[in-house]
Amino acid sequence: MEVGYTVASPSAKALPAADPGTVATDPLSDVLRAVKLTGALFFAVEASTPWGIEVPRTDRYAAIILPRAQHVVSYHIVLEGEGWASLPGIAPTRFQAGDILVFPHGDAYSMRSAPGGEVEYGEEATLGFFREMMAGRLPFVVQEGGGGAGRARFVCGFLGCDTRPFNPVLATLPRILVVRRPAGAQGGLLDELVALTLAEARVARAGGESIRLRLGELIFVEVVRQHLDALPEGRTGWLSGLRDPAIGRVLTAMHAEPARAWTLEALAGMAGLSRAVLAERFAQLVGCPPIHYLTLWRMQIAARLLADSPMKVAAVANEVGYASEAAFSRAFKKATGLAPAIWRARHAAATAD
Template structure:
């Protein structure tokens, strides 16, 4: 594991990324926060709205040594905690103690007080107090736990581990969202994110959100669960913002593209008016660079050409409209920029794998 360096910012120490290949040691990504582009459209908020980010489960864990928690793939328990979610994201905020986390039995990554861990791709993972410690619980035991927690049969504070001194406390959160037809945020996130917060740093937004959550736990007023879930959504958004700020200059991906002046502006224009008949020439003119420069830079950072991104985002918008509304397929197609129902249906089926009507029937079913 690489050596961590002191950052310039007090509120954020670094972001760590666990490489996806099995057995590969964790990589440390350490960088000062880079300035973000300031497009007219808040693209991150737009994406979070359309992919329907929803709090699913949120609780507190007090773990005494020796302790270990093994969590199966999220798609095995998603139907228990959020039945209508296409995808479940797991995250943990370490408020006290330390330990290690590994994805799919891969190389472990150490974590400490103040760290934030995010598992965005539904992978199985294990958290423990020390290497080699295992709980001995089966995947079915984990499913029983999630079933009971979702049913309100367990307390908000869960005790784990052995008879040793209290070693670690952490917030455990699960969020639902859409992954299909197109979720640019998920595609930009690695299998494991660790965001490090400097010890002794002044209280920040994340600290205040945690304090509000704990206050709701202590008073147990009506509606507390709803407030905790909304607060968990806010905490996740703040984590994504910190990850974005910590990306190194050479990083590629959708989030990195938002920071680039030209690419970020082009993405914002697409999100601001997705139904407009954009061409690469128009986007290049609006962003102040040549067509070739925009195409090359957009493809390198985002992973696809600008016009392909526009098509994918239109289909994602259409999927949301088809799921939530009653408009005819032809009307939905026009709303996202297609002049004919046939053209819309071809684009939608190519990306989503089913026709617009089939998507609507499947989601409502």
């Protein structure tokens, strides 16, 4: 996994079209739906210099903002001004108006008006801030900083998602991702979503928090799409595979029909490649062979069905392409460390807490 990188956001690029013989599908939407992306917290900050905040590892605050989530992702959209973001082991990264910062992997991080500057909110103060925000005792727009002339405005989003058994989007992202948007760029979907969120926050109305959280989810999806559009040539990972014409067709086909008895030969024919070339290119971009990916994706679908539906284990097995419940159970335990029935029981216990 790469520790961090910055990409410039160009115009959108079309994803590879599905093979005419398959049912059209959208693998990115499939994954985001299967990993149960859920808005947890969303607010805006207006800061004056000097300002600074330290955010602890997500395992310290996940229980505060989204107790049932397996994982929490944070992101920030800079509306005005500039600052510096720091993670342990990575040199400080400068950000400015228009940039989008994503911290996908639960690392502790800080954001400051100047590198190495003092912070107004240390980790413990930030935990207290999250408790107050979740209790509804703070406004949507938060003021912070020392009152100096330099100003920065940004919106902060926190979302829950599943990481087990398989989240290929999260796995492909670096420890810190900065998406650079062209200076002065306005009027795109992301700007419209942010504007809607800020407008919703200005007037207290019933259901306002739910709307803001749903908008926060949409903002994150658009951030991922902009990252996908901006990926430089030569990058590896699931998103790079999705954008590759041949590998994208294979991913689309497997997502369209996950229960189909796919073979490497059939997938290679769809990609217009030899079996050897497909296997090599798929593994290079996605990180595992095609049939292994199919198994992981089937296990993610099965995990959601076991958690969210009353289907019997045999029916779940059939839904993801296993004629034998025993064979499915072995594959599921290998991927998750748990038998299907225990996975279901633990999820039920967690949601009942």
